[in-house]
Amino acid sequence: MMRWLAAMLAALAFCGAARAQAVDTGHLTAELVSQTQGIAPGQTVYVALRQKIQDGWHTYWRNAGDSGEATTLAWTLPAGWKAGAFVWPTPRRLPVGPLVNYGYEGEVLLPVPVIAAADARPGQTAVLTAKASFLVCKEICVPEDARLQIALPVTAAPAPPDPTWAAPIAKALAAAPRSAALTAAFARRGQAVALGIVGGPLKGADVRDAYFYPYDSTVIDHAKPQGLDRGPAGLTLTLVPGYAFQGGAQPKALAGVLAIDGKAYELTAAPGPLPAGAGGLGPPLPKAALGGSLSLLPAALFAFLGGLILNLMPCVFPVLAMKAASLAAHGGREQAQARRHGLAFGAGVLAAFLALAAALIALKAAGAAVGWGFQLQSPPVVAVLALLMTAVALNLSGVFEVGTSLQGAGSSLAARGGLAGDVFTGVLAVVVAAPCTAPFMGAAVGWALTQPPAAALAVFLALGLGFAAPFVAVTFVPGLLARLPRPGPWMEVFRRVLAFPMYAAAAWLVWVLTIQAGEAALARILAAAIVLAFAAWLLGLEQRRQAVAADGRRGALGLLGVALVAVATVAVISPPYGQGAARAQAAPRADLAGSSYSPEKLAALRADGKPVFVNYTAAWCVSCQVNDLVVLSTRPVAQAMKRDGFTYLKADWTRRDPAIAAELARFGRAGVPLYLVYGAGGAQPVILPAILTQGVVIHALDAGAAKAG
Amino acid sequence: MGFTRRTALVALTALGIAGPALAGPQIDQPAPDFQATDASDRVRALADDRGRIVVLEWTSDACPYSHKHYDSGNMQRLQAKARRQGVVWFTVMTAPRTSAEYMTPPEVRAWKRKVGSHATAVLIDSDGRLARAYEAKTTPHMFVIDRDGRLVYMGGIDDRPFTDPKSLKGADNYVADALADLEAHRPIAHPVTRPYGCSVKYPPLS
Numbered sequence: 056m057m058r059w060l061a062a063m064l065a066a067l068a069f070c071g072a073a074r075a076q077a078v079d080t081g082h083l084t085a086e087l088v089s090q091t092q093g094i095a096p097g098q099t100v101y102v103a104l105r106q107k108i109q110d111g112w113h114t115y116w117r118n119a120g121d122s123g124e125a126t127t128l129a130w131t132l133p134a135g136w137k138a139g140a141f142v143w144p145t146p147r148r149l150p151v152g153p154l155v156n157y158g159y160e161g162e163v164l165l166p167v168p169v170i171a172a173a174d175a176r177p178g179q180t181a182v183l184t185a186k187a188s189f190l191v192c193k194e195i196c197v198p199e200d201a202r203l204q205i206a207l208p209v210t211a212a213p214a215p216p217d218p219t220w221a222a223p224i225a226k227a228l229a230a231a232p233r234s235a236a237l238t239a240a241f242a243r244r245g246q247a248v249a250l251g252i253v254g255g256p257l258k259g260a261d262v263r264d265a266y267f268y269p270y271d272s273t274v275i276d277h278a279k280p281q282g283l284d285r286g287p288a289g290l291t292l293t294l295v296p297g298y299a300f301q302g303g304a305q306p307k308a309l310a311g312v313l314a315i316d317g318k319a320y321e322l323t324a325a326p327g328p329l330p331a332g333a334g335g336l337g338p339p340l341p342k343a344a345l346g347g348s349l350s351l352l353p354a355a356l357f358a359f360l361g362g363l364i365l366n367l368m369p370c371v372f373p374v375l376a377m378k379a380a381s382l383a384a385h386g387g388r389e390q391a392q393a394r395r396h397g398l399a400f401g402a403g404v405l406a407a408f409l410a411l412a413a414a415l416i417a418l419k420a421a422g423a424a425v426g427w428g429f430q431l432q433s434p435p436v437v438a439v440l441a442l443l444m445t446a447v448a449l450n451l452s453g454v455f456e457v458g459t460s461l462q463g464a465g466s467s468l469a470a471r472g473g474l475a476g477d478v479f480t481g482v483l484a485v486v487v488a489a490p491c492t493a494p495f496m497g498a499a500v501g502w503a504l505t506q507p508p509a510a511a512l513a514v515f516l517a518l519g520l521g522f523a524a525p526f527v528a529v530t531f532v533p534g535l536l537a538r539l540p541r542p543g544p545w546m547e548v549f550r551r552v553l554a555f556p557m558y559a560a561a562a563w564l565v566w567v568l569t570i571q572a573g574e575a576a577l578a579r580i581l582a583a584a585i586v587l588a589f590a591a592w593l594l595g596l597e598q599r600r601q602a603v604a605a606d607g608r609r610g611a612l613g614l615l616g617v618a619l620v621a622v623a624t625v626a627v628i629s630p631p632y633g634q635g636a637a638r639a640q641a642a643p644r645a646d647l648a649g650s651s652y653s654p655e656k657l658a659a660l661r662a663d664g665k666p667v668f669v670n671y672t673a674a675w676c677v678s679c680q681v682n683d684l685v686v687l688s689t690r691p692v693a694q695a696m697k698r699d700g701f702t703y704l705k706a707d708w709t710r711r712d713p714a715i716a717a718e719l720a721r722f723g724r725a726g727v728p729l730y731l732v733y734g735a736g737g738a739q740p741v742i743l744p745a746i747l748t749q750g751v752v753i754h755a756l757d758a759g760a761a762k763a764g
Numbered sequence: 765m766g767f768t769r770r771t772a773l774v775a776l777t778a779l780g781i782a783g784p785a786l787a788g789p790q791i792d793q794p795a796p797d798f799q800a801t802d803a804s805d806r807v808r809a810l811a812d813d814r815g816r817i818v819v820l821e822w823t824s825d826a827c828p829y830s831h832k833h834y835d836s837g838n839m840q841r842l843q844a845k846a847r848r849q850g851v852v853w854f855t856v857m858t859a860p861r862t863s864a865e866y867m868t869p870p871e872v873r874a875w876k877r878k879v880g881s882h883a884t885a886v887l888i889d890s891d892g893r894l895a896r897a898y899e900a901k902t903t904p905h906m907f908v909i910d911r912d913g914r915l916v917y918m919g920g921i922d923d924r925p926f927t928d929p930k931s932l933k934g935a936d937n938y939v940a941d942a943l944a945d946l947e948a949h950r951p952i953a954h955p956v957t958r959p960y961g962c963s964v965k966y967p968p969l970s
Contacts, residue, residue, distance in 0.1 A: 121901045122963035124925060152892075152966030154901055190927065194864065195826045196962040198927040273958045276788075298919065298956040301791050 075206070080199035082191040083108040087183070087205035088164070090224040093214030094181070094207045097173040100214075102205060103164040103224050104128055104141070104187055112193045113158045116146035118270055118311075120156035120277045124190040124198075128167065131184040135172025138183075141165045142231045145312060145319040146268060148277075155278040156192075157268055164227040169207075177211040232312040232319035237289075239324035241309050247282070248275070248296045250309060251329030252322060253289030260316040262290050269311035273299040284658070288332030290315075335658045336717075338739065351510050354502045355517035361496030362521020371488045374447070375526060376553055378480050390533060397530025399474040401523035403481020408519035409512060411485065415725075416508050429726075431675035432711045434572040437564055438580050438627035440486065444561035445584050446591060446620075447483070451554035454588070455595035481523065487560070488522065497745050501724040567674040571710055572632035583623040590619035652706035654714055657733075664736045666701045666759045671719060671729040674709040678745060679728040686747040695753040699760030700735070734759035788899040791955045795907070795915040796897040800856075802885035803872035808854065810913065817851045817946060819939065820898065820907040821883070821921075822858060822964055825875055826865045827903045828927040829961035834879045836929050839904075839921075843882035846943055855883040858895040860967030866890060892967045902961035908942045908952075917942035919957030 077086035084107040091100045104126070106114055115123040130138045143165065146157040175181060187201045208214070216222075237254035250267060262285055269275050275294045282293030299306040309324040365371060378400065415429065430436045449455065496518065503514035529535045561584070569577045597613035650656070652669060660667050670687060672679040686692060696703055708715045708727050719729055722742060730743035732755045741755055789796055795818075799809045810818065821839070823830045833839040843853050857872065859865040867875060872886050889895055898907055898918075908917035922935040938957050945952045 122959075122961055124927070124960070151963040152968070153896070154963050154966070156963065188928075190828075192962065194965065196828055198828050273956075298958060301956040 075204060078201040078203060080201045082112045082197055085187050085201045085203060087203045088220040089205060089207060089217055090221050091214045092217050093210040094171045095210050095213045096171055096175040098213055099168050099170045101166040101224050102169045103166040105164050107162050108160060112191050113149050113160045114189050114191055116157040117143050118157055118272045121154035123156050123192060127188045129186045133181050135174060137170040139168040141167055142228060144227055144231055145314050153278055164223055166224055166227055175209045177209050179209045181207045181209055232321045235320040237320055237322045238330045239322045240327045240329050241324045242329060248294045249291050249329060250294055250324055251291045251333030252313060253330040253333050256320055257289040262315055265290055265315040267292050267311055267313055269309060273297045274306050274309055283338050284334040285336040286332045286334040291329060291334035336654050337658055354499045354514050357499035358514045358517040359521035361499055362518040363524060365488050365522050366525050371484055374484045374487055393530040396477045397527040399477035400481040401527045403478035404485055404523040405519040407482040407485035408515045412512055412515035416511055434568055434632040435628045437568045441561050441564035441580055442583060442587050442623060444557050444564060445587055448554045448557035448561060449588060449591040451550050451557060454591045456598055497724050504725045570674045576632050580627055583627045586619050586623040590616040650704060652704040660702050661733055666699060666735040667704060667733040668701045669704045669706055669731040671706045671708060671727045673727045676727045682728060682747045686749050686752055689749060691749055692752050695756045699756045701756055732759045789915050789918060791915055793915060794913050795909040798894050798897055800887040800889055800894050802887050803869045808885055808887060813852045814913055815911050817911060818909040819846055819851055819853045821855045822900045822903050822905040823855050824865055824903040824962060827962035830903045832927055832929050836932055838932055840880050840882055842940060847882050853883045855886045856889050856894055857886060858889040858892055859965045861890050863965050865965055895964050895966060900964045902959040903964060904961050905959040906939045910946055916952050917955055920959045925960030
């Protein structure tokens with residue numbers, strides 16, 4: 056009867072759920088809360104010490120850092136019951152002047168596993184008592200105690216989750232540092248201690264905010280920043296050693312928590328050589344310095360500006376000038392027609408950009424390290440482009456015509472080529488524009504390629520709009536169209552003159568191909584070009600014959616010409632090309648003694664505190680070649696490099712190179728050029744603009760060297 | 765945009781250069797010299813006490829850890845014993861004038877009388893220079909300097925990093941150990957230990 060009454064009272068008092076009383080200790084409120092409404096005999100459930108800390112005050116982690124004291128919980132449990140240790144959530148760094156503590160602010164749950172006695176009797180209620188001791192600090196520290204209790208009904212079967220606390224406790228447990236397959240080792244490096252960590256969870260993680268919280272308060276200087284060097288398989292943290300390293304001593308292990316990318320892992324590092332792949336790629340850039348800090352609107356704006364400027368780049372200008380000349384032929388007479396042609400050109404540009412973007416995104420998704428201009432890293436593409444340029448040049452020279460010619464342009468636009476011709480010009484313009492990176496474009500495209508496909512496409516669309524805008528604008532604004540020079544015999548001369556930049560472009564692509572694929576490729580492309588020229592001459596012959604005969608019948612000469620074009624094209628695509636001497640391209644020009652780039656070389660130079668200039672370039676990148684020629688290989692720049700003790704590294708992206716692509720991506724870029732000035736003393740690099748001047752480079756070099764002093 | 769990015773990088777670079785670890789106090793190396801004013805407005809310099817053992821003790825009247833040692837008389841007994849051995853004992857109070865912890869010289873003198881301190885002097889380190897030179901972290905944080913001016917001990921006062929006065933019972937007092945080792949010409953058994961206590965209140969760097 057008495058027992059029944061007690062059970063009844065217990066049931067009334069606890070309503071079948073865990074009950075506890077919160078205690079206000081002065082600067083925090085503490086209570087014990089349970090994951091479940093009860094506990095079965097032998098079952099393990101998590102009970103958490105909940106702290107609601109006053110604003111501005113904090114309590115401490117298991118290692119309190121430079122000062123302070125960890126929260127403790129001393130249990131008084133019924134016979135046969137057990138409680139484990141806290142599952143410590145990852146703490147925060149709490150700076151106090153020049154000191155740093157590890158602890159918690161606001162509300163925090165410290166879960167503890169509680170194991171019920173195997174012989175606990177269902178129906179009874181177990182009262183678990185614990186004395187919690189906190190050091191609560193703000194400016195001053197106050198030790199506070201609380202005697203806490205929680206009553207857990209013992210249930211025959213595992214009890215249902217507590218409606219209030221099950222989810223928060225589960226969340227705390229899920230977020231707590233977990234053991235992971237990490238391999239770690241530490242070694243003295245001069246005054247510092249290097250902690251190298253590799254393992255699966257680190258691959259692809261954003262390591263920017265990586266931080267090591269040691270369990271022992273004597274192994275590192277908590278207040279000092281932790282230097283970060285990324286590696287292919289993990290990272291290396293450079294720590295300022297704590298008391299445990301005084302006088303040449305060394306702790307047996309560094310154990311603690313690595314907080315990284317919103318997650319936390321437990322690790323134990325033994326003394327010894329650092330694991331392979333733990334470093335060598337340099338520190339990550341702070342978020343603010345990355346293209347990653349862009350958002351869609353500014354990125355699209357930059358892309359638009361970049362597209363505009365792209366019109367003026369040497370690889371694009373001849374094509375557009377040719378197009379503009381055809382418009383000029385019409386003066387302002389046929390507005391509606393002109394508009395239609397402008398729009399067709401614009402559509403061609405946009406279609407080409409979107410196709411390029413889609414290809415880039417797809418390749419990226421497939422894991423390929425590609426970027427802007429990536430197609431030019433493929434020798435067959437370069438070879439075909441070289442033939443295309445040759446064909447365009449031959450056309451401009453008047454060897455053959457496409458559709459009708461500029462000569463007939465005096466009549467009506469509609470009579471010529473048709474809209475398909477304009478779309479083709481748009482596509483052609485984009486194809487030949489790829490080697491050029493305009494200012495503003497680098498950051499925008501780099502950003503786009505790290506975004507979801509929709510945002511990336513939006514940026515490429517903006518780029519295309521910017522690229523097409525000047526030409527389309529001309530067709531839409533009667534005033535502009537009227538301002539173009541009147542047609543006349545000069546146009547034929549103009550056309551012949553424009554052929555030569557195109558021959559130059561073709562010659563340049565042949566050079567690129569030779570660098571990529573060696574001398575054998577040179578013979579091949581020249582032979583193909585001669586066949587192509589012969590075919591073009593045959594086509595021209597046929598066209599003239601038809602113009603006279605006007606029988607509209609395709610002659611044998613024309614067919615032979617088309618066949619030879621096909622032969623020339625196939626000949627440069629297949630069989631595959633061999634390896635060229637791309638590295639030879641890095642051979643120093645005149646005054647600039649440089650050496651080729653490798654991440655290891657850069658890391659070694661930076662570790663020695665030497666200033667380094669890195670030139671990310673490619674033979675197919677026109678902006679790069681112009682910068683090389685006009686700025687970097689000039690005597691004043693070479694002298695400044697020498698004077699300031701810079702090592703000049705050339706990172707050649709003419710052919711595919713995942714290491715260089717990764718470095719470009721790290722700086723938010725998807726293409727070359729990229730110029731980095733690493734100042735003396737291992738500092739973060741300064742990014743130079745895409746269009747260099749001697750002044751900009753020399754100023755940056757002097758500034759980089761000055762930092763050493 | 766390019767400009768702001770570059771500016772940010774330059775700023776970061778400058779920070780990176782400013783950040784290399786300064787060599788803090790090192791065991792068996794000359795202890796950082798200092799000049800500080802005590803509660804009687806007398807300037808005390810470490811160099812003046814060459815030839816004598818010097819103990820530096822960081823304390824704060826607002827810190828429960830310091831209170832554990834003063835309220836129990838533990839610190840005063842240690843001071844008295846050390847002074848009998850001829851040790852110079854400087855108690856250091858680091859707190860900016862703006863902080864609630866700061867005590868004026870008359871307040872410090874009153875505090876010294878009240879707690880019955882046997883320290884040679886209490887140094888008022890309101891600009892934090894002394895604390896920075898020794899990288900003092902906690903109250904208490906203890907330093908022992910030998911007769912040649914070399915730092916021979918730094919760290920906690922004992923092995924009981926708790927506020928509970930009961931924790932004093934059976935504690936291993938590292939400062940007493942170090943002084944005994946010096947007297948006996950033995951190597952210091954634990955030259956470096958973890959300091960524990962409240963954080964030293966550094967004034968912000970101007």
